[in-house]
Amino acid sequence: MRMAGDFRSNLAQLLKARFPVLYVESYEEQRVVTEVGRVVGDATQLRTPRPVWIWSASEGLVQPDGTARRGTTEPQAALEAVLRINEPAVFVFVDLHPALGTADRPGDPVVVRRVRDAAAAFKAGHVPRTLLLVSPVLRLPVELQKDVTIVDFPHPTEREIRELLDTLIADNAATGRIRIDLDDAGRERFAKAAVGLTLQEAENAFARAMVNDQVLDIHDVMIVLEEKRQTVRKSGLLELVDADVDLADVGGLQTLKRWLAKRDNTWLAEAARYGLPAPRGVLITGVPGCGKSLTAKAVAAAWGLPLLRLDVGRVFSGIVGSSEENMRTAIRIAEATAPCVLWIDEIEKGFSASTGDSGTTSRVFSTFLTWMQEKSKAVFVMATANDIERLPPELLRKGRFDEIFFVGLPTRAERAAIWRLHVARRASVPLDEAAVHRLCDLSAGYSGAEIEQAVVAGLFDAFAERRELRYDDLVRATANMVPLSVTQAERLAAIRDWAETRAVAATASEDQDQGPAGRAPGTGGRVLAFPLSGGSR
Structure with missing residues (x-):
């Protein structure tokens, strides 16, 4: 277990070097205490034994033998008691962070002072003593920033989660009440789906999957993802989106589909043995209303990975100075959820040049860029943009x-599929081939979203007269609509010109149809792609 081993090694070095105050940010108090116990109990790590004392607001200061000292439930009293203990020890405090203050409320000055006193006394003393603070959030007032050392404590590794899963399977299979229908690859997918959860959360998710229908198979991965949804929602920065769109619902995109197919399962161990890194992501730009957002959902569904949506606006919300921390928090959650797809919709709106924000946008953008360049976790970034020219050039260079x-x-063939799909979804009268061909002619230069709205407008006419949808309703709605390719012709031409030399064709050239001028209508003759259901972008 490399990550857990890294924590133990780092902690052992800090204890041997007599660092007086350490800070571990983690929700898993018991797991931290267990790891600390393993380090101090390992003679190969520390030559001087150091018993572990634990303080909590409910129990007070508890000695290594399990006896609680009276009158130590208050933080100040507990710290004063610690200062009087002149013997080797590690004092783990799990509830001290409220007394250290919050972003909008200062901490207890006496408690902060006592922590500084402990730092000075432990550093100057001849007896090895260490104060270790464990908190689900990082709370460090400015007075303590030079006295406290932060120690990274990772989420459970995939190996730890796999061991937990194997243990639960063995225990339940032995009873005969649960049927296990998972091969080794299926167990690997289960373990990867639970990465980012605490061990307790993972155990709860696995137990729920087992009792759901008394069968544990690959379909129960969705139950694990539901547990992960709860974790993601609590952050307030990311949203776990239902990816219920199949790639079969996406017309065209043949080049993109082949590109994605070659990268499916590249986050598994089998790909690592080939020396393959996990793919970084793609940026999809183009004409508004042509289903770029739907494509992101289809990719996550095709790969069977959770789809996280990052709302950049939420990153910049909150108190002044919190935006950078919000971005780092969102990145940590995404990496803890890996393998996953991170969807950033209309990325140009979040990271375009901004004035009057004292450089906040630049700092947040720099944090995101550095992560994109250096990330090693299997977080596939799926970004969409309508106005590519608003994006900083640093984001577009190779390596991001x-x-x-x-x-x-959409091409003519794609328009035909879009018309059939939306009419079939909303009306009981199917379109014959002649009607489809005529509608394709009328809707040349229309986006899928506009075709969808033409069907909706026709349905309004039919509903007003309480009758079924007719072909002439669709013709009238289409003729009355002015498409974006007309109202925004100059803008779309600029987008096409940009894509001519800077973007890869998402639809193979042989799948593009030719317009009256010998060019695919509205595409610059180069790139065509469109989801059948006509997304909103």
């Missing part, structure tokens, strides 16, 4: 995204 794809207006 694996590739940039352009999504143009």
Whole structure:
């Protein structure tokens, strides 16, 4: 277990070097205490034994033998008691962070002072003593920032979660009440799906999957993802989106589909044995209303990975100075959820140049760029943009995204599929081939979203007269609509010109149809792709 081993090694070095005050940010108090116990109990790590004392607001200061000292439930009293203990020890305090203050409320000055006193006394003393603070949040007032050393404590590794899963399977299979229908690859997917959860959360998710229908199979991965949804929602920065769109619902995109198919399962151990790194992500730009957002959902569904949506606006919300921390928190959650797809919709709106924010946007953007360049976790970033020219050039260079794809207006064949799909979804009268061909002619230069709205407008006409949808309703709605390719012709031309030399064709050239001028309508003759259901972007 490399990550747990790293924590033990780092902690042992800090204890041997007599660092007086350490801080571990983690929700898993018991797991931290267990790891600390393993370090201080390992003679190969520490030559001087150091018993572990634990303080909590409910129990007070508890000695290594399990006896609680009276009158130590208050933080100040507990710290004063610790200062009087002149013997080797590690004092683990699990509830001290409220007394250290919050972002909008100062801490207890006496408690802060006592922590500083402990730091000075432990550093100057000849007896090895260490104060270790464990908290689910990082709370360090400015007075303590030079006295406290932060120690990273990772989430449970995939190996730890796999061991937990194997133990639960063995225990339940022995009873005969649960049928296990998972091969080794299935168990690996279960373990990867639970990465980012605490061991307790993972155990709860696995237990729920087992009792759901008394069968544990690959379909129960969704139950684990539901548990992960709860964890993500609590952050307030990310949203776990239901990826219920199949790639079969996406028309065109043949080049992109082949590109994605080659990268499916590249986050598994089998790919690592080939020396393959996990793919970084793609940026999809193009004509508004042509289903770029739907494509992100389809990718997550096709790969069977959780889809996390990052709302950049939430990153910049809150008190002054919190934006950078919000971005780091969102990144930590995404990495803890890996393997996953991180969807950033209309990324240009979040990271375009901004004035009057004292450089906050630049700092947050720099944090995101550095992570994109150096990330090692299997977080596939799926970014969409309508106005690519608003994006900083640093984001577009190689090393950030694996590739940039352009999504143009749908081809004739794609328009036919879109018309059939939306009419079939909303009306009981199917379209014959002649009607489809005529509608395709009328809707040349229309986006999928506009075709969808034409169907909706026709349904309003039918509903007003309480009758079924007719072909002439669709013709009238289409003729009355002015598409974006007309109202925003100059803007779309600029987007096409940009894509000519900077983006990869998402639809194979042989799948593009030709317009009256010998060019695919609305595409610059280069890139075409469109989801059948006509997304909103």
